[in-house]
Amino acid sequence: MFPDVGVTAVFVLWLLALTPIHAQPINDFKNTIGSRIEATTIIGGDYGVSGGAFTSVNNNSGNVDVNISKFGGQGDIYPIRPLGDMGIGWQPELQGSMGYLTAKKNYNSGTVLDGDQNENKTFAIQFGGGARFWFCDSFSIAPTLMGMYGHTENSYTANSAFGLANQAQAKQLGLIDWNVDTWTIRPALDVQYQYVWHRTIFTLSSDPTYFYTESFNSSSPNVDVNGNSVSWENKLDVDMPLGVELFGHELRTGGYFSRTDLYDGLREGLNTDYLYQVQGRLVLDFLDQLWKVQYIGIGVTYMWSDDFNGWSIGADVAFRF
Numbered sequence: 001m002f003p004d005v006g007v008t009a010v011f012v013l014w015l016l017a018l019t020p021i022h023a024q025p026i027n028d029f030k031n032t033i034g035s036r037i038e039a040t041t042i043i044g045g046d047y048g049v050s051g052g053a054f055t056s057v058n059n060n061s062g063n064v065d066v067n068i069s070k071f072g073g074q075g076d077i078y079p080i081r082p083l084g085d086m087g088i089g090w091q092p093e094l095q096g097s098m099g100y101l102t103a104k105k106n107y108n109s110g111t112v113l114d115g116d117q118n119e120n121k122t123f124a125i126q127f128g129g130g131a132r133f134w135f136c137d138s139f140s141i142a143p144t145l146m147g148m149y150g151h152t153e154n155s156y157t158a159n160s161a162f163g164l165a166n167q168a169q170a171k172q173l174g175l176i177d178w179n180v181d182t183w184t185i186r187p188a189l190d191v192q193y194q195y196v197w198h199r200t201i202f203t204l205s206s207d208p209t210y211f212y213t214e215s216f217n218s219s220s221p222n223v224d225v226n227g228n229s230v231s232w233e234n235k236l237d238v239d240m241p242l243g244v245e246l247f248g249h250e251l252r253t254g255g256y257f258s259r260t261d262l263y264d265g266l267r268e269g270l271n272t273d274y275l276y277q278v279q280g281r282l283v284l285d286f287l288d289q290l291w292k293v294q295y296i297g298i299g300v301t302y303m304w305s306d307d308f309n310g311w312s313i314g315a316d317v318a319f320r321f
Helices: 005-018 023-045 161-172 265-270
Strands: 052-056 064-076 089-106 117-134 139-157 179-197 200-218 226-246 249-264 274-285 293-304 308-319
Touching: 023 064, 023 089, 023 117, 023 139, 023 179, 023 200, 023 226, 023 265, 064 308, 089 139, 117 179, 139 161, 200 265, 226 265, 249 265, 249 293
Parallel strands: none
Antiparallel strands: 052 064, 052 308, 064 089, 089 117, 117 139, 139 179, 179 200, 200 226, 226 249, 249 274, 274 293, 293 308
16 A cells, blocks of 8 residues: 655666666656555545555565544435425535545665655545435435545655665655645545335445546646546445443444445555455434434444555544534
8 A cells, every 4th residue: 555655766766877868767756656646645535435554565675554544524414305396305415524644664674775764644635515316215326526635745764875875866856855735626426225124224335436636736846646536435334223222322333344446546556456444333322312413432444455454443423414
């Protein structure tokens, strides 16, 4: 997860030392770094992916440790209103998220970068909404549009002989110690089917999402973002009341299992074709008892791919506007 920028920067310098043709390695760096910034901004700021602590598991030069702190989500605004005489109900939907991501790599012994450290920090915030349309009590679709701002900073600390010898030139070229601001447009279409069995709610959803990202301010001429990404999440969520009260509120349990397929910039930037997530939660039901809150509790999420794995634990809060 999050292939390392520092390796690319030093590799570019190595090519520059061996060949008088400078344009090609610089262009390769620009093409690679753009997709990585795009991916970290989306993963760090988009509400659809859980925060947590993750570790890359397929990197011989040293694992990349990633930490994501995130707050956000989505909520439908009740009541459901009729859409003219069409027999379709609709309700506004709000979405938003704010996140902070750090990706840090310490290079293994036995490499020319032994002792060096490369770190990326990303802050992102997004907001938007749309409407959910109900064609019956069970089936609905929700087209939405969101905008996102992201700020990413890179810092490279050289301790190896190779890194110390090349750090000044890499910084002068803008290959390390840079910062960049980006904006992202995020249209999506969430399709849901709900089934209720003895008060237990099963929700099947499919959520194709498109991201278009551009940079508008960069400290380096060689760091530029202009990319397209697509994610497609398919999820099964289960919400089950336990019939037991705690502090005057009914306990509920449940969780979800999902697979998200990645395309274009996200796939290139994260070096994987998919993400799996499984979550378990235990919450207290506050519906109609606390303003706009449906439930409050705790949730544990595990995420994995062929390149990384990680987990998170935190508050699980659902709102019903």
